[in-house]
Amino acid sequence: MRKQIAAANWKMNLTLQQAETLIDELVKIPHDVNENQLAIFGVPFPYLTAIQTKLAGKKNVFVAAQNCYNKKSGAYTGEVSAEMLKSIGIGYVILGHSERREYFNESNSMLAEKVNICLETGLVPIFCCGEPLTIREAGTQNSFVEAQLKESLFHLTAEQLTGFIIAYEPIWAIGTGKTATSEQAQEIQSYIRSVFAGQYGNDVADSISILYGGSVKAANAKEIFGKPDVDGGLVGGASLVASEFAAIINSLK
Numbered sequence: 001m002r003k004q005i006a007a008a009n010w011k012m013n014l015t016l017q018q019a020e021t022l023i024d025e026l027v028k029i030p031h032d033v034n035e036n037q038l039a040i041f042g043v044p045f046p047y048l049t050a051i052q053t054k055l056a057g058k059k060n061v062f063v064a065a066q067n068c069y070n071k072k073s074g075a076y077t078g079e080v081s082a083e084m085l086k087s088i089g090i091g092y093v094i095l096g097h098s099e100r101r102e103y104f105n106e107s108n109s110m111l112a113e114k115v116n117i118c119l120e121t122g123l124v125p126i127f128c129c130g131e132p133l134t135i136r137e138a139g140t141q142n143s144f145v146e147a148q149l150k151e152s153l154f155h156l157t158a159e160q161l162t163g164f165i166i167a168y169e170p171i172w173a174i175g176t177g178k179t180a181t182s183e184q185a186q187e188i189q190s191y192i193r194s195v196f197a198g199q200y201g202n203d204v205a206d207s208i209s210i211l212y213g214g215s216v217k218a219a220n221a222k223e224i225f226g227k228p229d230v231d232g233g234l235v236g237g238a239s240l241v242a243s244e245f246a247a248i249i250n251s252l253k
């Protein structure tokens with residue numbers, strides 16, 4: 001059975017002190033992460049170890065990096081490699097967030113390299129995809145997202161994609177307060193699953209957790225996560241508020 005996942009994406013927010021306070025507040029609020037669920041905190045690089053230490057011993061709760069570089073090591077001043085993350089005990093990495101695609105020119109082929117390095121290193125990618133507003137208005141979002149997935153992931157084996165994590169995030173819904181309706185999320189996420197099924201078969205497709213991201217909050221999480229092809233969420237703004245993110249975790253199937 002595929003995992004249901006609440007993943008926080010703090011982006012470039014919070015000081016270390018604010019981040020630690022947020023975790024302290026969150027652990028005080030009852031929230032249940034059962035065997036078939038994961039809570040993952042995507043935190044800025046400098047806080048990875050501190051937040052990991054704070055969450056140590058919590059079952060089914062993990063810390064993720066928000067990016068890593070597409071080269072293994074070497075003269076790339078300022079970059080962070082998959083191996084570095086692995087060496088400090090990090091297990092997950094958000095890859096291909098639309099902000100990285102837009103502001104840092106991350107292409108589908110560069111993301112394929114990042115995915116490869118993460119898998120070789122033993123890190124689990126949380127692979128983001130999603131269309132801009134112009135594509136949604138033109139009604140071509142399915143083929144747009146399909147191309148992102150094909151160009152970055154379809155060189156992988158069925159084994160590598162078993163249990164993979166995808167985050168579908170329509171760009172027009174990120175940080176805008178404008179959430180896709182649960183029907184819109186279900187429609188495209190079921191399409192995404194069918195794309196994997198077509199290439200890799202139903203067993204692989206059914207094992208992939210497909211998260212929805214874009215203005216998820218406590219008030220809408222239950223409805224969105226209730227859809228059959230929505231296996232949780234990647235949450236930006238609302239993950240910076242302890243009560244919101246606890247409620248979002250509690251909204252997982």
Ligand code: PGA
Nearest residue numbers: 174175214215235236237
């Ligand atoms: P948002 O961000 O929840 O603030 O819309 C989601 C994301 O960018 O991952």
